[in-house]
Structure formats: structure tokens, C-alpha cells
Amino acid sequence: MNFELSPEIADLRQEVRVFVEDRIIPNEARIVAEDREKRRTTLDKLQAAARAEGLWVPHLPAAYGGRGLGIMGMCALFREMGRSPVGAKVFNCDAPNQGNMDLLLSAGSDAMREKYLRPLAAGEITSAFCMTEPAPGAGADPSNLKTRAVKDGSSWVIHGHKWYSTGGGDAAFLIVMARTSDDPKTGATMFVVDRQAEGIEHVRDIPTMSEPLLDHREAEFKFHGVRVGEDAVLKGVGEGFRLAQQRLVPARLTHCMRWLGLADRTLAMCKQYLVSRESFGKKLAQHQMVQLKIAEHALGIHSGNLMTYHCAAMLERGLAQEARPYSSMAKLHVARLLCAVLDDAIQLHGGLGYSEDLPFSTWYRYARSARIADGPDEVHEVVIARDFFTRGLELLV
Incomplete structure (x- = not known):
């Protein structure tokens, strides 16, 4: 076992540490105050600085503006970003967008990557992951999945109820988990769905014990016959x-x-x-x-x-x-x-x-x-x- 970081990662880690300590932490209160007023002036400036210094989406390949770091490199850098609750957002490495980027990169079609991943990596849009459901739906037990997608010709029609879809209210697209059969292993499919698609009802942002901050607003959705094409299926039917x-x-x-x-x-x-x-x-x-x-x-x-x-x-x-x-x-x-x-x-x-x-x-x-x-x-x-x-x-x- 080798616990030493490579010189490249060690240098990047120090760069991120200095950026967080000198620029983000002194501006935390300002970012929070502006977010309450639906403004992101200070955040936008810091994001521009992170991009200019080559610290933007470092987990992604260079083709998407990143440094192509493996997960070990992410360990070193994400710890530094996490020193501030707003740190990861400055580098466009916050949840749920970072996880959705990785999923689209590994499982998305070329068309999905171009339409959704590229602007997501550029910070032009945000996304949400819709898996959790109110009782009796899927929570800790995914086998309780109740949202269902039914094939109708060349389309899929989605009916269901989701909540705790972080950032969903302002997202450009949603990755939606739905049941497509009753098979316990292959009965679920993920769909990439435009947030403004007909039939999507944003019920509310759920009040929680933690004050909403940036993308961390927990959206509740209802899907009333949302129709998507076969090209919305992520990876394949039954891969959910x-x-x-x-x-x-x-x-x-x-x-x-x-x-x-x-x-x-x-x-x-x-x-x-x-x-x-x-x-x-x-x-x-x-x-x-x-x-x-x-x-x-x-x-x-x-x-x-x-x-x-x-x-x-x-x-x-x-x-x-x-x-x-x-x-x-x-x-x-x-x-x-x-x-x-x-x-x-x-x-x-x-x-x-x-x-x-x-x-x-x-x-x-x-x-x-x-x-x-x-x-x-x-x-x-x-x-x-x-x-x-x-x-x-x-x-x-």
C-alpha cells in the first residue's frame, strides 16, 4: 500500500486548500446571504476563478473541462472542497450534479452526453436524481419502487411520485428511476427526462431542519403520464x-x-x-x-x-x-x-x-x-x- 499522493495530486490538493481557505471561507456568509435573495454574484465570481485556475470539475475528462482525475485524486481534492459547505459548488463538484455527471459519462449515449452532460459540466444547467419516494414507495428498500413506466408504441409513459430530489426545482433535467417490470433484479429502468416535460408537477420544496442552500433544496414531484422517447432510456431497459x-x-x-x-x-x-x-x-x-x-x-x-x-x-x-x-x-x-x-x-x-x-x-x-x-x-x-x-x-x- 502506498499512502503518498502523486506530485500532481499533492500540488492540486494544495491549490484547492489555498483557494478554499483564502477565497471561499471568507465569502461563505456572503454566498449564503445572496442565495436567500436568489442571487449568486459572489458564487459566480468564485466559479469563474476556479475555472480560470484549472480547478473546475477536476473529476471529469479533459473533453468536458476537467483534469481526468481518478477517484483517488477526487478523495484528495473533495476533502479540501468539503471544508466549506459551499466549497464543492464553487468547483462544480457538488451533489447531485457530480454523481449525475459520472453516471452520464459511464452510461449515457453520445446524444445524452452532448445534450445534458456537456452543459452540466460547464455549469450552464443543473440536474436532479429522482429515486426516493414517499411511503409506501422506495426509500431505504429500493424494491418498494412504485413509480412506473409503461411502453406505449415508441414511447414510455411515466406515472409516479418522488421526493427528496435534491435541486429538482431549478434543474434542467431529471434522472428518474421507474419500474418497467416486476422482476426483482431487472425490473427498474432509469430515464433522462427534461424538467419542463408535460406532466411533471413540482409539488413543493420540502421544508427540512436544515436551511435550503444553493442546490440543496429537496424537491417533491408528481409524474402525470410524462411521455418520453426510447432515447431517454439510460444504458438500457432493466438496468436501473x-x-x-x-x-x-x-x-x-x-x-x-x-x-x-x-x-x-x-x-x-x-x-x-x-x-x-x-x-x-x-x-x-x-x-x-x-x-x-x-x-x-x-x-x-x-x-x-x-x-x-x-x-x-x-x-x-x-x-x-x-x-x-x-x-x-x-x-x-x-x-x-x-x-x-x-x-x-x-x-x-x-x-x-x-x-x-x-x-x-x-x-x-x-x-x-x-x-x-x-x-x-x-x-x-x-x-x-x-x-x-x-x-x-x-x-x-
Whole structure:
């Protein structure tokens, strides 16, 4: 095993770190304030700067304006971007667009890539991924998929109800998961659907415990007989469940990368406070209970980093199926870690941490979704246990 980054990736990582620290973090509050007013002046300027410095969509091939980095390179860069909740958006690497780009790149037709991927990579449009449904539809259990697409001549007609389609309200297109048969393995198909297609009802953006920010507005849709052509089918009829796994395993990792960046920044902010604040006759950093919390979270961040690297290395070697339980381990661990780090950051700062003078409470509300999105904790625990009991999961790799 080699844990050293290549000189190219190491240099790029440093460039992204400096960009985030010097340009994005000082402008976070301005970007949030402008977003509330439906303006993106500061964000647009930062995106233009990222593009000019060759840091735009680095995960994509050069043909789409990127650097052609593998997933290991993404690990290094996405952690730095994740140090700010608006960081990934500046580099056009935010969810759900980044995952949709990768899916179109690997499974889309040439026409799809030209019509949707190219402007998405250029930042001219946004997208959404429509898989989750209100009960009794698909949530943690994809086999509950209720949205259905029926063949009608040379067209498909989609009926269904989706929610938590992040960014769907302003998206130019949707990737919609629908049932096309009752086969448990090949019964689902993905369709690339124009957001303005007749029959799409944007019901609302769901109010959540986290304030909407940039593309992170959770749209609810109803599909009333939405008609699409055969050319809207992604990869092929019956490929939906397989494509969902193809998208979700690396998507979990990219979430982990961004969450680790925010956890690391949070712990660094705690350090600044703990070494300066005095209580009961000594610095907070000198109290053993405080040291215990810091040690636990330092251990957790380092462990999550190694889990993410290990799983990413498996994906780079083409071991996507084998990597699935390890991606569940990483996602479960890092999602819990981020919530725990932020919860303790609030506690360690006392009244200051609970106030809005620091961003921890805002970040915590955002972070709490991490333990539900892309599979709740309990599903990942089941995956890990199942593979341990039935598939000989290797723990000492």
C-alpha cells in the first residue's frame, strides 16, 4: 500500500486548500446571504476563478473541462472542497450534479452526453436524481419502487411520485428511476427526462431542519403520464437497479470525502478556542475530559480517511461489487463522525457554540441528514453484517 499522493495530486490538493481557505471561507456568509435573495454574484465570481485556475470539475475528462482525475485524486481534492459547505459548488463538484455527471459519462449515449452532460459540466444547467419516494414507495428498500413506466408504441409513459430530489426545482433535467417490470433484479429502468416535460408537477420544496442552500433544496414531484422517447432510456431497459448501485457506491465515498473536510475544519476551530479559553484555573485544552473528546474525534477522522482511501482504491481497480460493504463501513462511520464532531464542538464552546455567532449549529442541522441520505445507518449495518456472515467479509485487508 502506498499512502503518498502523486506530485500532481499533492500540488492540486494544495491549490484547492489555498483557494478554499483564502477565497471561499471568507465569502461563505456572503454566498449564503445572496442565495436567500436568489442571487449568486459572489458564487459566480468564485466559479469563474476556479475555472480560470484549472480547478473546475477536476473529476471529469479533459473533453468536458476537467483534469481526468481518478477517484483517488477526487478523495484528495473533495476533502479540501468539503471544508466549506459551499466549497464543492464553487468547483462544480457538488451533489447531485457530480454523481449525475459520472453516471452520464459511464452510461449515457453520445446524444445524452452532448445534450445534458456537456452543459452540466460547464455549469450552464443543473440536474436532479429522482429515486426516493414517499411511503409506501422506495426509500431505504429500493424494491418498494412504485413509480412506473409503461411502453406505449415508441414511447414510455411515466406515472409516479418522488421526493427528496435534491435541486429538482431549478434543474434542467431529471434522472428518474421507474419500474418497467416486476422482476426483482431487472425490473427498474432509469430515464433522462427534461424538467419542463408535460406532466411533471413540482409539488413543493420540502421544508427540512436544515436551511435550503444553493442546490440543496429537496424537491417533491408528481409524474402525470410524462411521455418520453426510447432515447431517454439510460444504458438500457432493466438496468436501473444496477445503475443505482453503480452511482451510489462512489457517491457515498464522495459524500464521505466532503464530510471529512468539514469535520477536520470543525476540529481545527475547536483547537483555536480550547488553547485560549480558561476555565477552572487552566486552559480548556488542559482538561482531560476535553482531551478525551479531541482524541476520539482525531481518531475518528483519521479512521474515516483510511476507510475512504481503501474503498476508493478498490474502485480504481474495478472492484465495485467487492467494495460495496467497505463503502457502507465508510459511509456509516463518517456520517456518525461528522454529527458527533459537530455536537461536541457545540458543547465545547458552551453558550458560544449554541449561538449563531459560530456556524456549528447550522452545520449540525445540515450534517444530520448524512445519517439518512444514501442509505440510513441501519441499512449499512445490515449490509456489513450480511457480508460478514454470508460472504466472508475480510476485515484485516
